[in-house]
Amino acid sequence: MVNPQTAPGGGPLLSYTRSMVEGSAGWPLQGDYAIWSGNLDQNASPYLLHELVGQRVLPVPISSGRAILHPVTRSTWFEIRHLFGYWMRADVDTVWLDAPGENGRYYTLCIGGSDARPGEVSYGWVCPQCGTLFGTATVDVAAEGFQTFLNAAEDGVSRFNVDEDLRTCPQCRHVHPLTYGFDQARDTDATRQARMAI
Ligand SMILES: [Zn+2]
Numbered sequence: 001m002v003n004p005q006t007a008p009g010g011g012p013l014l015s016y017t018r019s020m021v022e023g024s025a026g027w028p029l030q031g032d033y034a035i036w037s038g039n040l041d042q043n044a045s046p047y048l049l050h051e052l053v054g055q056r057v058l059p060v061p062i063s064s065g066r067a068i069l070h071p072v073t074r075s076t077w078f079e080i081r082h083l084f085g086y087w088m089r090a091d092v093d094t095v096w097l098d099a100p101g102e103n104g105r106y107y108t109l110c111i112g113g114s115d116a117r118p119g120e121v122s123y124g125w126v127c128p129q130c131g132t133l134f135g136t137a138t139v140d141v142a143a144e145g146f147q148t149f150l151n152a153a154e155d156g157v158s159r160f161n162v163d164e165d166l167r168t169c170p171q172c173r174h175v176h177p178l179t180y181g182f183d184q185a186r187d188t189d190a191t192r193q194a195r196m197a198i
Pocket of ligand 1 (some may be wrong): 011127129130131132169170171172173174
């Protein structure tokens with residue numbers, strides 16, 4: 001079997017194509033990238049990419065009639081609302097593609113592009129009241145891969161949702177609403193509602 005991470009003649013895989021239409025069940029690794037792709041129909045709330053700059057949450061404009069590609073620089077905290085309910089930071093660049101199509105919108109999120117990265121990925125929450133980042137945890141994914149991070153973040157979401165102390169902003173004491181993980185199959189009624197909230 002061909003190793004998906006190396007070219008047929010050996011060395012890193014530098015060229016490949018992926019269909020944005022088919023989507024992916026998880027985060028397959030290709031070359032030095034962990035890549036997710038998916039799509040939404042026209043009636044669904046579009047995924048919204050935000051970046052955290054200081055204590056300000058800055059929206060990246062969504063594509064309206066045109067495709068956009070947005071690089072998130074490594075070490076920048078970002079979220080993709082409706083896709084996962086935590087904030088994320090990687091030690092490598094992330095690229096977000098948002099493209100309108102005939103039947104809805106198509107998305108791709110690529111993390112990586114550098115040898116042995118991502119090595120560390122963090123998750124945390126941002127207070128909707130004052131913009132303070134809190135409750136962060138960093139996961140070493142170098143050995144076991146990006147799925148290690150996804151599993152840790154899902155567990156983090158579960159703990160966060162059952163403990164009001166964990167959801168309380170250390171700065172302004174606002175209680176963060178319930179949140180949701182990346183894996184929609186694990187949604188409960190409460191996390192499904194949180195995922196759909198504006
Ligand atoms: Zn706050």
